[in-house]
Amino acid sequence: MxxxxxxxxxxxxxxxxxxxxxxxxxxxxxxxxxxxxxxxxxxxxxxxxxxxxxxxxxxxxxxxxxxxxxxxxxxxxxxxxxxxxxxxxxxxxxxxxxxxxxxxxxxxxxxxxxxxxxxxxxxxxxxxxxxxxxWPVLRADVDAPDQLRIDLDPQPGTDYADAARVAPELRAILEEHGLQGFPKTSGGRGLHVFVPIQAHWTFTQARRATIAVGRELERRLPDHVTTKWWKEERGSKIFVDYNQMARDRTIASAYSIRANPRATVSAPLRWDEVPDVHPDDFDVLSMPARFAEVGDLFAPLGPDRSGLPDDGYSIRPLLDLADKDERDHGLGDLPYPPEYPKMPGEPKRVQPSRDRDRPAAAADADVPAAD
Missing domain, CATH: 3.90.920.10 (DNA primase, PRIM domain)
Structure with missing residues (x-):
């Protein structure tokens, strides 16, 4: 029975x-x-x-x-x-x-x-x-992101501690350009930083701003950060996943549970906590007590923008940085994910080791594929 x-x-x-x-x-x-x-x-x-x-x-x-x-x-x-x-x-x-x-x-x-x-x-x-x-939009206007989401994604050979070491420089870049970021654990090995922005930018502009941040971070920490889209080129670095700001790409929300045996959660952090915590510190059992103690550290990212002086930050300084990259360094757009239609100004969407038009010496220099 x-x-x-x-x-x-x-x-x-x-x-x-x-x-x-x-x-x-x-x-x-x-x-x-x-x-x-x-x-x-x-x-x-x-x-x-x-x-x-x-x-x-x-x-x-x-x-x-x-x-x-x-x-x-x-x-x-x-x-x-x-x-x-x-x-x-x-x-x-x-x-x-x-x-x-x-x-x-x-x-x-x-x-x-x-x-x-x-x-x-x-x-x-x-x-x-x-x-x-x-999505990084409100339903009042689903074409206008109101959050910039920066994903510090550890590659094989790196972990949360490596992302945490990159975080202070990311914070500095944002503040130098008049923006405030809010960090959280991904719930896995990575670190996310969200920025509340004015909701009159397009996805293309928000993604371009994220690329500019990633490239500046890469310049300052070349041994630790990469914006290379192809895994075979990234090496053991922290990848700034700029395509998380492409339309239809999303990031696990704060307080979401991750599907791992420990039942960890994506936990909002104070900046001074970033280097001292570990993702395993925050799970379904421990987060309620932390929430009761510190409250919602991501409240400024909510629809009412609690605690912000206005409706969010302008990404114009980051777009100016992107313009400077293109003008002074010839750095234009980067590849979109494979399921996207070809985008205006996008470079060739071909894995470097399979690019028949690429010079042999450059192909030989590729890092072996991580996956």
Whole structure:
């Protein structure tokens, strides 16, 4: 006889009743964390996670079977994984789940979940969502980014400590150009720095500004930082992933849970904490106490721009830096991701070791592919 199924649990979430089905299902077996634990975590850090998602079109990273050994995420080229990205609002969503229409580089559109209240987060968590991937736009204007997102991505041979050593120079570059950045752990090995910007720039301009920051960082720390798109050219450095500012590219939100055995979370930091912490310091069990102690360090990035003197920072100084790079150093655009249409001014999108037009000496100098 099959064991009886555990009854659903109903949670009151800011005036809404959210039903948690199979509440005792293990999501993180190594930590003993259940689906109910996951939903309650998001409710506990509710002001933070909602501030990160509110009014933003959001892709849901769903792990309905939990994070078990060997579990993997479906990709564009392999849809047979145990988890997947949900870019369109699921059928049967409650009527309080609002949506926003966004356009992909292919020209297709989708109605994505656009959280407006905490119950939406709890509902998504009940469906197995661990990581929320919000666009850097508000639904009032989905073509105008209001956040610059700088991803310090450790390459093989480097880790969080290497990203942390780069962070002070990144902070200095931003401040020299009149911007304030807000750091957070990625929840994995990397470090993210978000900048609240005025919402009248295009994705192309925001990406160009990010490239300018990356190149300046690369100039100052040439042995530690790279903006090379092709993995075979990066070496053991911190990659400034400028394409995270391309349309349809998203970064895990603050307070999102990452799908690893420890159930780490993406944790907002103070700048002086960056060199002293480790990503494993912040997980589903430890973050609620930290949140209660320090509050939402990412509040200035929310829709109401709490604590900012105006509506965000101008990226004009960074665009001027990009103009100077092009004028003085001949540095133009960099490659887009492979699924994007060819963009105006973009260089040849060919892996260097496969570029038949590249001089042999340059090809011989390539670093072996990391992957």
């Amino acid at each position: 099959a064991p009886s199924k555990t009854p659903a649990v109903e949670l009151e979430v800011e005036g809404r009743t959210v039903r948690v089905t199979s509440p005792d299902r293990l999501v993180f077996p190594q930590r003993g964390l259940t689906k109910l634990d996951v939903v309650q975590y998001f409710v506990t850090v509710g002001a933070g996670i909602l501030g990160a998602l509110q009014e933003r079109p959001t892709t849901l990273e769903r792990w309905p079977k939990g994070v078990f050994e060997g579990a993997r995420l479906s990709t564009r080229t392999d849809s047979t994984g145990d988890a997947f990205f949900q870019k369109r609002v699921p059928q049967g969503a409650p009527d309080y789940v609002e949506t926003c229409t966004i356009a992909f580089p292919s020209g297709r559109t989708a109605d994505e979940v656009c959280p407006t209240e905490l119950a939406v987060v709890a509902w998504a968590a009940n469906m197995g969502t661990l990581t929320f991937h919000p």
